[in-house]
Amino acid sequence: MRRKSFRRDVLAGGLLGVVALAGVGVSVPAQAVGTGVQRESAPRSAVGAIQQEIARELAMSLNDGSWRAQLRTAVVGGEGDLQALASRSSATGGRRLAAEVVDADRKLREAKGLPGDAGSLLRLRLGTPEMARQLDGATMPWIAVASGNEKAGSVVAFDNRGVAHPLDPMVAPRHPVYVVDVDVAKAQQVGLRVVEQELAAKGVTAPKKAQQAQLGGGFWTSKITAVRVSDDEEPWTKGDAEMFTLVTGFGLDGKPVVNTVTMPYLDTDGKIYRPNQILVNWSTYKYNLADAVMMEDDGDTNYRALAQALTTALLTITDQGAYKPLVDAVIAAIPDSWWTDDPDFVDAWYTLAKNDNGVRQGSRRNGWMGLTPYYVPAF
Numbered sequence: 001m002r003r004k005s006f007r008r009d010v011l012a013g014g015l016l017g018v019v020a021l022a023g024v025g026v027s028v029p030a031q032a033v034g035t036g037v038q039r040e041s042a043p044r045s046a047v048g049a050i051q052q053e054i055a056r057e058l059a060m061s062l063n064d065g066s067w068r069a070q071l072r073t074a075v076v077g078g079e080g081d082l083q084a085l086a087s088r089s090s091a092t093g094g095r096r097l098a099a100e101v102v103d104a105d106r107k108l109r110e111a112k113g114l115p116g117d118a119g120s121l122l123r124l125r126l127g128t129p130e131m132a133r134q135l136d137g138a139t140m141p142w143i144a145v146a147s148g149n150e151k152a153g154s155v156v157a158f159d160n161r162g163v164a165h166p167l168d169p170m171v172a173p174r175h176p177v178y179v180v181d182v183d184v185a186k187a188q189q190v191g192l193r194v195v196e197q198e199l200a201a202k203g204v205t206a207p208k209k210a211q212q213a214q215l216g217g218g219f220w221t222s223k224i225t226a227v228r229v230s231d232d233e234e235p236w237t238k239g240d241a242e243m244f245t246l247v248t249g250f251g252l253d254g255k256p257v258v259n260t261v262t263m264p265y266l267d268t269d270g271k272i273y274r275p276n277q278i279l280v281n282w283s284t285y286k287y288n289l290a291d292a293v294m295m296e297d298d299g300d301t302n303y304r305a306l307a308q309a310l311t312t313a314l315l316t317i318t319d320q321g322a323y324k325p326l327v328d329a330v331i332a333a334i335p336d337s338w339w340t341d342d343p344d345f346v347d348a349w350y351t352l353a354k355n356d357n358g359v360r361q362g363s364r365r366n367g368w369m370g371l372t373p374y375y376v377p378a379f
Helices: 007-012 014-024 046-061 065-076 082-087 092-111 129-134 184-201 208-217 303-314 327-333
Strands: 122-126 142-145 155-158 164-167 177-182 219-229 242-250 256-263 277-281 289-297 345-353 358-361 367-376
Touching: 046 092, 046 122, 046 142, 046 155, 046 177, 065 082, 065 092, 065 122, 082 092, 082 122, 092 122, 122 129, 184 242, 184 256, 184 289, 184 303, 219 345, 242 277, 242 327, 256 277, 256 303, 277 289, 277 367, 289 327, 303 327, 327 345, 345 367
Parallel strands: 142 177
Antiparallel strands: 122 177, 142 155, 155 164, 219 277, 219 367, 242 256, 242 289, 289 345, 358 367
């Protein structure tokens, strides 16, 4: 799932708002301030480069007919763990590829800032469901890499000779194509634990024991009654994306805190979801105001880099006795590498209030949330 780009509007508008936070000690990248200079697209991401390398090797391995048939049966049947498929294959093509897939998975974990025990992340799927009918013993499928960049001029797919073929990113080809993708659900689950651990180590989130003590007598929250993100055209290679929100504010000690909220149900643009999910736990905040930044992991997210950038930026902010929005500081802290292709931002909500009861539009109008106060009683 992919939303419209934040690149121009955030950097030309939102980040200029960071200048107003200079009085509270926000460090602002020089290239983003004062001149309206826009951050350029970074080179192809490390994640994308790893996927492209293994896609080419996989395409050439399909010269082995037995391995090609095993993949067809597995992928059409919904099984796509590439490391598992290659490691247990009895075919020569699969066995030869296995070590390269293991190495690619290791590089992928490093590129996403994940620990070694995150396991395999590379997945293989059909470009479109209709392509299953085109797969037969005589057809040699191509291998492409998942891309969320609807502005890309072409999608590269490799044939069994390792030759690259440019394809229209918005129109699926007639030739069957497998797509190398990342298991973003698994990556996010592990990645947000990394973020929480990094933030807790730097004191940028409320300690669990402190939260439990504060919750002893019940607490007020803001609950999401409904949420929708804007519809947008996507490339046919685009896979699933996992949504999450960073909720920021000032903790009871006056220091900035960030809490993560996962939103695994948000998988379709333009659809209204009614999750009744708690977004803000007000017992952990000093003020009755907080901010929210909604993001997605479509494969490229480096969680460790995100956590380190957040702590570096937010630890410079001090409480001045009145609430200051932290959204701009969070966006300014995002590493340049996150601006590869389209950024992984969805929308941002400034100064959510404890008594908000109704629809709040995101600042970019890419999404809205229905919020209501909700009291969680003690056991």
